[in-house]
Amino acid sequence: MTRTALARFQERLTAEGLDGALIAAPEALSSTNLRYLSGFTGSSAYLLITPAHAWLLTDFRYLEQARIESPAYDVIRQGKRVADTVADLCQSAHVARLGFEADKVPYAMWKGWRERIPVIWRPLNQLVEKLRVVKSDEEIQYIRQAAHIADEALREVLPTAVGRSERDLALALEWAMRRRGAESLAFDTIVAAGERGAWPHARPSDRIIQPGELLTIDFGAQFHGYKSDETVTVATGSLSPELRRLVEIVAEAQAEGIEAVRPGNTARAVDAAARAVIEKAGYAEAFGHGTGHGVGLDIHEAPYASPDPANDVTLEPGMTLTVEPGIYLPGVGGCRLEDTLVITETGAERLTEWPKTFQILG
Ligand code: ZN
Ligand code: ZN
Numbered sequence: 001m002t003r004t005a006l007a008r009f010q011e012r013l014t015a016e017g018l019d020g021a022l023i024a025a026p027e028a029l030s031s032t033n034l035r036y037l038s039g040f041t042g043s044s045a046y047l048l049i050t051p052a053h054a055w056l057l058t059d060f061r062y063l064e065q066a067r068i069e070s071p072a073y074d075v076i077r078q079g080k081r082v083a084d085t086v087a088d089l090c091q092s093a094h095v096a097r098l099g100f101e102a103d104k105v106p107y108a109m110w111k112g113w114r115e116r117i118p119v120i121w122r123p124l125n126q127l128v129e130k131l132r133v134v135k136s137d138e139e140i141q142y143i144r145q146a147a148h149i150a151d152e153a154l155r156e157v158l159p160t161a162v163g164r165s166e167r168d169l170a171l172a173l174e175w176a177m178r179r180r181g182a183e184s185l186a187f188d189t190i191v192a193a194g195e196r197g198a199w200p201h202a203r204p205s206d207r208i209i210q211p212g213e214l215l216t217i218d219f220g221a222q223f224h225g226y227k228s229d230e231t232v233t234v235a236t237g238s239l240s241p242e243l244r245r246l247v248e249i250v251a252e253a254q255a256e257g258i259e260a261v262r263p264g265n266t267a268r269a270v271d272a273a274a275r276a277v278i279e280k281a282g283y284a285e286a287f288g289h290g291t292g293h294g295v296g297l298d299i300h301e302a303p304y305a306s307p308d309p310a311n312d313v314t315l316e317p318g319m320t321l322t323v324e325p326g327i328y329l330p331g332v333g334g335c336r337l338e339d340t341l342v343i344t345e346t347g348a349e350r351l352t353e354w355p356k357t358f359q360i361l362g
Contacts, residue, residue, distance in 0.1 A: 142226035186220030186227035197334035231338035
């Protein structure tokens with residue numbers, strides 16, 4: 001997979017008129033593009049890639065690991081100043097126009113490079129992200145496995161929810177995911193009960209989960225670097241008609257959104273399909289976020305399903321997309337239902353397993 005990703009990136013470099021690209025992932029920067037292109041999982045490295053060659057620069061801690069994880073790369077121990085090592089390599093490989101991730105590299109870092117690496121700097125303009133948006137079968141399999149781990153964990157702990165604090169339930173869920181093979185959490189688990197469900201990204205608190213309220217859990221596992229993303233909202237006992245109606249509207253909106261996930265359709269159309277149900281029910285103002293996002297090495301990545309035409313894309317087989325409409329009523333409660341899907345040749349496949357219908361625990 002890594003070799004294919006590297007080869008495709010090298011082709012793009014040539015097409016963009018670049019002699020090379022510098023992908024930097026020191027401790028402070030996101031390493032997902034670097035991992036995608038190299039397979040390296042350590043916390044600090046740089047890639048210098050030309051159409052014909054690829055180097056991975058890292059420090060003493062990671063030399064052996066990098067040689068094993070990134071066999072397509074020449075692994076080099078970085079000098080005291082990484083920029084000097086890059087400058088030497090650029091000179092010997094005749095790199096004049098060097099691409100860099102202008103949307104990720106801090107200005108001070110780039111300024112340091114500019115002083116020491118004599119090249120013409122060119123922004124890469126999401127070159128790696130454009131490759132990442134369509135997943136290989138192997139990548140989809142990792143996301144599917146992450147989703148399966150998370151769902152099995154939820155099945156184990158959800159029946160024990162009532163009487164526990166949100167924080168305690170989150171911890172039990174996280175432990176159950178890790179025990180089933182999650183290498184880490186995909187993101188910080190959200191557990192929000194009762195009126196706290198009106199906060200779309202509530203942190204688990206010490207509030208005790210009561211019978212007869214709505215409980216929202218947004219959770220995911222990470223497997224081989226790939227993440228899953230799912231939200232369930234369940235009733236912890238019989239509910240007021242207003243709250244029950246809330247879940248039914250969101251479930252209908254989510255089903256309509258999923259129905260619109262197919263190749264050739266746009267991400268914006270998926271948002272519109274889900275949003276129309278919530279608007280028709282009179283809750284337009286209570287659904288203030290986009291309907292979905294891609295999932296992969298990052299928890300939020302392209303494509304994005306929102307009303308904004310600026311980041312709209314046409315869906316293609318191999319893309320992932322969540323569908324996660326919600327209604328949030330301050331002081332009352334909230335509901336969000338979320339699945340992660342992969343677009344197939346004919347439609348879409350749900351990778352997350354929990355049914356998104358009105359459900360009462362117990
Ligand atoms: Zn989520
Ligand atoms: Zn999500």
